[in-house]
Amino acid sequence: MDVTIYHNPKCGTSRNTLALIRNAGVEPQVVEYLSATPTHDALAAMIAQAGLTVREAMRSKESVYSELALDNPELGDDALLDAMVAHPILINRPFVVTPAGTRLCRPSELVLDILPLPQKGAFAKEDGEAVIDDDGKRVVKGA
Template sequence: MSVTIYHNPDCGTSRNTLALIRNAGIEPLVIEYLTQPPDRATLAGLIAASGLQVREAIRQKGTPYAELGLDAPSIGDGQLLDAMLAHPILINRPFVSTPLGVRLCRPSELVLDILGEPQRGAFTKEDGERVIDADGKRVQHG
């Protein structure tokens, strides 16, 4: 299965998502989007395929979002995409693309919906939350 993750190695959610992909026995194409940002068509395609609006795919925390005035309702999708391409830190992460779909994997478990391969063993997130049990089954919370 061909899987691509737009990854930020400094992000725990992105690291957990990558680990879940690998826990399914898949070695994805890892694109560190901060140093290799997607082109405009690819970024717009990822956002659209994930079912999000452009504004929903922007990361606000720890970015120049407010300083750039991107919170103004008058800022359109084209301007938001331009800002994301000029400042890749504004691209929320991680986006994962597989033949089964595209997701912005926040939380990281959303990747399970588009992998198509079972988990091969237990998985616990970096924060200690158990996601997959020893039988490779998703742990139900709540």
């Protein structure tokens, strides 16, 4: 199965998403986007495929966001995409691309919606939150 994750190994959500992909028996193509940044056009396509706006795909809490005044509503998508390519820390993560779709996997369990292969066993996030039970089924919160 062709799966690509745009990954930041320093991000817990990204690490959990990668682990969920691997828990389905899939070894994805891992793109560490901070050093292998997608092009302007590739990033625009990925964001559109995920059904997001460019602003929704940005990390507005990064200091460079305010330094560059990216909250200016007059800035169009091209300017925002250019900023994301120049400063990839502004790209929200992780994006995952599979034949079943593209998602920004925040929270990490959103990856399950686009992985057609079942989980192979229990899985808990780094913080201990159970996501998949021993039978490979999604844990329903509050049940």
